[in-house]
Amino acid sequence: MSEQKIVDYEFKPGFKGMAHDTGSDQTMFKGVHWGKAMMWIFLLSDTFVFSCFLISYMKGRASTPIEWPNPSEVFALEAFGVPVPLLLIALMTFVLITSSGTMALAVKYGYEKNRKMCGWLVLATAVGGLIFVGMQAYEWSKLIHEGVRPWENPFGAPQFGSFFFMITGFHGTHVSIGVIFLFIYAYKVFAGHYENGGKRGWFTTMRGDYVEIEILGLYWHFVDLVWVFIFAFFYLW
Amino acid sequence: MSDEIENKTGYQAQSSETMNEYSGAAVGDIDYVRPAELPEQDLYHGHTFLTKWVFCQDAKVIGVQYFLTAVFTGVVGLILSWLMRLQLGFPGLAGFMTAEHYYQFVTMHGMIMVVYFLTALFLGGFGNYLIPLMVGARDMVFPYVNMLSFWMFFVAVAVLMASFFVPGGPTGSGWTLYPPQAILEGTPGSGAGILLMLISLSLFVIGFTMGGLNYMITILQARTRGMTLMRMPLTVWGIFTATVLAMLAFPALLVSSIMMTLDKVLGTSFFMPTILKAGEVLEYGGGSPILFQHLFWFFGHPEVYIVALPAFGIVSDLISVHARKNIFGYRMMVWAIVGIGALSFFVWAHHMYVSGMNPWFGFFFATTTLIIAVPTAMKVYNWILTLWRGNIRINVVMLWCLGFIVTFVNGGITGIFLGNVSVDVPLSDTYFVVAHFHMVMGIAPLMVIMGAVYHWFPLVAGRMLNEGLGKWHFWITFLGAYSIYFPMHYLGFIGVPRRYFEMYDSPYMTSAIGMNEFISLAAFIVGAAQFILIYNIIKTLKTGKPAGKNPWKANSLEWHTSTVPPEHGNFGERLPVVHRWPYDYSVPGAKEDFMPQTTPPSEVLNTEVEKT
Numbered sequence: 001m002s003e004q005k006i007v008d009y010e011f012k013p014g015f016k017g018m019a020h021d022t023g024s025d026q027t028m029f030k031g032v033h034w035g036k037a038m039m040w041i042f043l044l045s046d047t048f049v050f051s052c053f054l055i056s057y058m059k060g061r062a063s064t065p066i067e068w069p070n071p072s073e074v075f076a077l078e079a080f081g082v083p084v085p086l087l088l089i090a091l092m093t094f095v096l097i098t099s100s101g102t103m104a105l106a107v108k109y110g111y112e113k114n115r116k117m118c119g120w121l122v123l124a125t126a127v128g129g130l131i132f133v134g135m136q137a138y139e140w141s142k143l144i145h146e147g148v149r150p151w152e153n154p155f156g157a158p159q160f161g162s163f164f165f166m167i168t169g170f171h172g173t174h175v176s177i178g179v180i181f182l183f184i185y186a187y188k189v190f191a192g193h194y195e196n197g198g199k200r201g202w203f204t205t206m207r208g209d210y211v212e213i214e215i216l217g218l219y220w221h222f223v224d225l226v227w228v229f230i231f232a233f234f235y236l237w
Numbered sequence: 238m239s240d241e242i243e244n245k246t247g248y249q250a251q252s253s254e255t256m257n258e259y260s261g262a263a264v265g266d267i268d269y270v271r272p273a274e275l276p277e278q279d280l281y282h283g284h285t286f287l288t289k290w291v292f293c294q295d296a297k298v299i300g301v302q303y304f305l306t307a308v309f310t311g312v313v314g315l316i317l318s319w320l321m322r323l324q325l326g327f328p329g330l331a332g333f334m335t336a337e338h339y340y341q342f343v344t345m346h347g348m349i350m351v352v353y354f355l356t357a358l359f360l361g362g363f364g365n366y367l368i369p370l371m372v373g374a375r376d377m378v379f380p381y382v383n384m385l386s387f388w389m390f391f392v393a394v395a396v397l398m399a400s401f402f403v404p405g406g407p408t409g410s411g412w413t414l415y416p417p418q419a420i421l422e423g424t425p426g427s428g429a430g431i432l433l434m435l436i437s438l439s440l441f442v443i444g445f446t447m448g449g450l451n452y453m454i455t456i457l458q459a460r461t462r463g464m465t466l467m468r469m470p471l472t473v474w475g476i477f478t479a480t481v482l483a484m485l486a487f488p489a490l491l492v493s494s495i496m497m498t499l500d501k502v503l504g505t506s507f508f509m510p511t512i513l514k515a516g517e518v519l520e521y522g523g524g525s526p527i528l529f530q531h532l533f534w535f536f537g538h539p540e541v542y543i544v545a546l547p548a549f550g551i552v553s554d555l556i557s558v559h560a561r562k563n564i565f566g567y568r569m570m571v572w573a574i575v576g577i578g579a580l581s582f583f584v585w586a587h588h589m590y591v592s593g594m595n596p597w598f599g600f601f602f603a604t605t606t607l608i609i610a611v612p613t614a615m616k617v618y619n620w621i622l623t624l625w626r627g628n629i630r631i632n633v634v635m636l637w638c639l640g641f642i643v644t645f646v647n648g649g650i651t652g653i654f655l656g657n658v659s660v661d662v663p664l665s666d667t668y669f670v671v672a673h674f675h676m677v678m679g680i681a682p683l684m685v686i687m688g689a690v691y692h693w694f695p696l697v698a699g700r701m702l703n704e705g706l707g708k709w710h711f712w713i714t715f716l717g718a719y720s721i722y723f724p725m726h727y728l729g730f731i732g733v734p735r736r737y738f739e740m741y742d743s744p745y746m747t748s749a750i751g752m753n754e755f756i757s758l759a760a761f762i763v764g765a766a767q768f769i770l771i772y773n774i775i776k777t778l779k780t781g782k783p784a785g786k787n788p789w790k791a792n793s794l795e796w797h798t799s800t801v802p803p804e805h806g807n808f809g810e811r812l813p814v815v816h817r818w819p820y821d822y823s824v825p826g827a828k829e830d831f832m833p834q835t836t837p838p839s840e841v842l843n844t845e846v847e848k849t
Contacts, residue, residue, distance in 0.1 A: 007272040023466040025815070026274050028457040034378045037458055038450045041484065045446060048488035052535075056496065056528055060507060064523040151504040151520070159523055162505035166496070204294075204381040205279040 039215045043222045050226050053170065054233055057163045069155035071235050074143075089235050092135045093227065096175075099128030100224045103217045110189070110210035118213065119189035125220065126182035129175055136172050140165070164234060171230055174223050178216075185216055268837040270463040270814050278375045278459070280806055292388075294380035295805045296451075299387045300366030301697065306387075307357040310394055314349035315764050317342040326757025328739045336738040337425035340409030343736060344426075345401075347412025348434070351540060352441060353394055355682055359547040360445070360483065361390060363689060364452050364476045366697070370795035371473050373461025373813050375806050377451040386451070389444025396437040403429035411736060413537070416508035416529050417521070420501045432501060435494040442487045442494075452480045461794075463815030467571070468834070468849055470793045470819045471564065474571050475550020478578040479543045485582070486539035493532040500524075530592055534585035541678050542581040546574055548685040549616055552641050554819070555688050556620055558791045559635040560627030561830050563820035563847065565619045573612035573619075580609045590658050591665045599658040606656035610649070617646055628823060628830070633707035634789075637688030640715045641681050648677025651726065666736070669729025672722045680718045687714070690770070695788050696795060699802050700781030703773050710769040717763035724752045790831045793819040797833050818849035 009030040012020050022028055029037055061068055072085035079087055106121035143164075147154045153161040188208065193199040198207035283289040293299060321342050324334045365383065369376050377383045400407040409425030410418055418424050419431055456469070456477045496507040500521075508529040509521035557564045564570060586594065586602040620642055629635060651673040655661045664670065687710070694702050733740070733749050740749060787796040799809025813835045821832035826844035838846075 007274065009271075009274055025271060025463050025465045025468075026458075026460050028466070030274070032458065034454055034458055038379065038454050041453055042446070042450055045449075045484040045488060048485050049492060052489050052492035052532060056492065056507065056532065059525060059528050063525045063528075066523060150499065151506070157523060158506060162499065162507060166499060166505075170495075201381075203281065205281045206379075206381075207279075 033209075033211045033215075035215050036211060036218070039218045043218065046222065050171075050229070053167050054229060057167060057233060060159045060163055061157075064157045064159045066157040068157050069153065069160050071237070074148075074155055074160075075139075075235055086235055088135060088139055089231065092132055092139075093231055095128050095135070096132045096224050096227055099125045099132070100221055102128065103220045107214045107217045110194070110213040113195075113210070115189060115192065115195065118210070119186055122182055122186040122189055122213065122216075126179050126186060129179040129182060129220075133172060133175055133179065136168065136175075140168075167230060167234070171223070171226055174226070178220055178223055181216055182220070185213065189213070268816070268839050270816065273462055275459075277812070278378070280376055281380060282805060292384055294376070294384050296365045296369050296377045296380065296383060297697075297803065297805075297807075299383055300362050300364070302387050303357055303361030303365060303390065304363075306391060306394055307354050307362055310349050310397075311354040311358070313398070314346050314354055315767065317346040317349070319761060319764055321346065322757040322760040324738065326754045337406075337409060339738045340411070340736070341407045341425050341430070344409050344412055344414075345397075345407050349397070350679065351412065351544070352438070353397065355544045355678075355686075356445075356483070356540070357390060358686060359544060359682070360452065360476060360480060361387065361448060363472075363547060363551065364480070365448070366693070367472060367795060368452055368455050368476060369459075370798065370803060370807055371470050371793055372456055372459065373464050373794050373808070373815060374455055374459040375808070375812070378454045378459050379451050382447045383451045386444050386448035389440055389447065393437045393440035393444060396433050396440060400426070400430050400433035400437070403433065405430055408434045413530075413533060414497070415533075416497060416500065416526050417510065417512060420497065420509075421512070421514075421519075432498065435498045435501075438494045439491055439498075442491045445483060445487060449480045449484050452476060453484070461812045461815060464834075467568065468815060468818045471550040471553040471567070471570055471574070472547070473550070474574050475547045475553075478574050479546040482539040482546070482578050482581060483543050486536045486543070488536075489532045490536035493529055493536070496532075497529065527589075527592060527594075530589050531586070534588045535582075537588060538585040539578075539581045541674075542577060544678050544682050546578060548641070548682040549574060551689050552638050552685045553616075553620065553623075554793070555634055555685075555692055556623050556638050557820050557822065558692070558789050559632060559638065560624050560629045561822045562623055562627035563818075563822055565622035565625075566615075567818065567820065569615060570619055573616050576612045577609060580605060580612075584609065587656055587661075590661045596658070603656055603658050607653065610653060610656075613649060617642065617649075632691075633702075633704055633711060634688045634692045636708065636711045636715075637684045637691065640711065641684040641688065644676055644684060644718070645681040648673055648675075648681055652677060664729055666734055667729035668725040668733050668735055671735050672725035672729060675725075676722050680722065684715075687711070687770070692789065693795075694774070694777070695784030695801075697802055698778060698781075699784055700777050701784050701788060702777050702781065706769055706773040706776075710766055710773070713766035713769075714763055717759050717766065720759035721756050721763065724756055728752060790829070791819075792821060792831050792833050794834055797835060817846065821846055 009021070009024070009027075011017065011030070021030065073083075075089055076083040076085045077087040078084075102121045102124045106118050106125060109117040109121060143161075148161045148164075150162050150165045152158045188194065193208040194210045194212070198209050200207055281294050283293055283295075288294075290298065293302075320331070320334065321339065323331050324339055365377070368374075405426050405428045407426045408414065408419065408430040410427075410431065414431070414434065420427055424431075456473060460469075496505075499505045500507055500509055504520060506521045506524035508526050509519075509524040510526060511522040512519040553564050553570060583605045584602055586598060587606045590599050590602075620638075651669065655664060655670065655673055691702050691707055694700075728749055731748060784801065786801050789796070794808075794813055794815070795803070797813060798804075798807055814837075815834045816837050817832065817834055819834050821827075821836075823830045824832055824841070824844050824846050827841055827846070832841060832844075832846070
């Protein structure tokens with residue numbers, strides 16, 4: 001870029017200093033990349049989306065006159081001839097949380113400019129996400145075989161099927177979009193788009209930087225966090 | 238789209254003079270401004286017609302694209318309102334007007350005006366054009382996403398307009414789209430119409446989110462040197478807070494749209510209770526229609542302020558410029574905008590007093606609703622105190638501003654009536670409500686839009702709009718709008734219900750019929766008067782008086798660009814450095830009655846300038 005002199009901001013102490021820093025010129029969040037700030041605000045907005053879904057679910061479950069199905073029976077999986085409640089879901093959660101771990105490591109190696117490790121870890125995260133989506137597809141098809149539909153189900157209140165397919169479907173869409181981007185970013189890391197000042201994107205002047213891995217990581221951790229809430233509300237309640 | 242990405246070094250290279258200014262030795266200097274934290278933005282310059290005017294990444298072009306698209310939908314909404322008034326004033330005169338058509342026109346008029354016209358115009362139009370210029374940025378921070386935002390909005394408008402041409406026509410369930418009736422047979426447009434409406438709304442939310450992220454990050458993270466938060470023009474504060482509201486309120490609309498789409502397409506029962514139709518039980522059952530109302534109004538009430546807050550901000554700037562006085566109580570104005578924005582998330586159920594909710598709930602929401610009157614009244618007082626002993630110029634812009642203050646106070650006072658449960662219940666679903674919300678969030682923001690068009694047109698096009706035509710436009714609109722909405726308050730008091738296709742032989746007929754005819758005639762005239770502005774714009778573009786630089790002698794950065802109209806990149810070789818707020822008008826001791834934000838303190842040593 002240009003030869004312009006860039007000077008870091010010096011923070012002021014105390015509460016008054018914090019107010020001063022926040023209201024100062026140029027930037028509110030000092031040293032925070034534009035894309036990172038954008039992702040945080042997008043996630044705040046997305047939090048409201050999922051909150052609306054989950055609050056609607058609570059309201060729907062509370063007000064339907066027909067009894068709600070028992071989750072430990074509906075979601076049980078037969079292992080060695082014994083029905084084990086929540087077996088599949090425990091595996092899914094384990095895989096997704098593990099992929100959050102590999103994502104965090106990818107960010108670390110990215111900032112260390114360790115291209116190979118970063119790329120492999122992003123790829124591992126993508127594979128973890130793919131396994132999660134695959135298991136979710138298996139769970140959906142199992143329920144559909146048992147007769148659960150968005151408009152009805154043999155176990156009780158029809159809203160069970162409606163909310164289950166809608167909310168896990170919406171979350172699954174988030175995971176799938178994440179997986180697609182993880183594969184793209186894994187390619188970009190291996191191809192060296194973030195090295196030597198970064199490669200420009202198509203039809204834009206933005207240059208690649210390893211901060212993009214962290215931004216993608218923020219999204220991925222958010223998707224995992226939402227899953228924890230869905231897990232609690234659908235499978236444990 | 239085979240353009241090369243041009244690295245225009247002229248934008249980035251700083252002259253050696255500035256480099257000296259950057260060096261630490263200058264700290265003692267009174268003109269010292271902290272050095273830059275970020276390198277300058279690298280812009281993508283289009284060369285072909287497609288990349289310069291169609292898929293353009295320049296926020297100013299995107300702003301104009303948003304503006305024109307929104308005005309187009311606004312004209313459609315205006316024509317729909319004419320058709321409605323034709324039916325109400327002169328029932329049976331238009332042969333094609335059936336009750337079904339009437340409901341469809343009511344619905345589409347409401348949705349178009351609130352979402353696709355006002356929201357898109359203020360945030361997409363004025364936001365895109367003004368934010369980068371006013372905060373001293375080269376462009377929005379994510380120009381590519383910004384372009385996608387406009388095209389997503391364009392597709393949303395296209396889908397909405399397509400619903401006029403599908404079998405069954407557009408939805409006729411009222412702009413609130415309340416289930417269960419919105420998706421059941423018997424409601425006009427309950428097939429493809431409602432589906433296209435829900436899809437269009439979802440697309441709008443997605444497109445807006447992309448734009449909204451741009452507006453927020455540009456304001457928070459891309460201001461120029463010296464531009465502190467408390468030196469931003471109130472326009473920027475208003476648009477910023479409205480964007481925050483939109484980012485948090487539109488999710489509720491998106492979720493309710495998705496859920497209703499599933500109710501319609503897959504036969505789920507999120508919002509559908511057990512329904513008996515002609516003695517037969519429908520397949521729906523167990524859902525909650527009230528849930529939709531809560532979700533809808535959790536979006537719907539902040540939406541009112543998404544429209545109002547940018548209007549508040551813009552009108553503050555216009556009044557200050559054209560009264561040649563600093564805005565009274567700048568910080569109070571900022572906190573009032575933020576406070577109104579925060580409170581707007583706690584009042585939604587005042588739209589649902591007659592939905593049968595717990596009376597204590599109504600008590601809570603009445604209280605929060607009336608608390609909003611406090612910051613709002615503060616703003617009105619501050620506008621009046623800004624005018625007080627100012628050097629007021631009664632030009633077209635100022636006329637629109639004065640019209641806004643009067644109209645807004647008027648609509649605000651009827652809001653106090655409707656905010657109280659016991660007064661609202663008898664007035665609910667009457668023309669009093671129609672009069673209230675048209676005054677406060679229809680006419681009032683529209684007056685600001687008109688004022689803003691007359692104010693900023695010289696910047697966008699480089700020519701001054703004709704004042705004489707402007708005054709005709711203002712007076713017909715102002716007097717006409719009062720002729721329309723004042724009698725509606727009376728109609729509401731005598732109990733005329735809104736959304737009725739015709740009054741038939743009801744006892745209201747005798748006293749309401751003449752009034753309805755009068756309102757309709759006024760509506761035709763006011764609607765037609767808007768074409769004066771369109772004529773004025775077309776005429777000005779051809780033969781208007783060249784505006785030159787800064788015709789209003791304003792302080793804020795958008796008037797101090799290297800060229801008028803500003804080019805891509807806004808500020809030429811060097812970004813401006815800001816030393817003061819944008820309201821230093823008529824400063825005692827100063828040579829001129831205005832002091833641009835870029836004026837360094839050393840140039841105005843012997844003046845009584847505000848410390849900002």
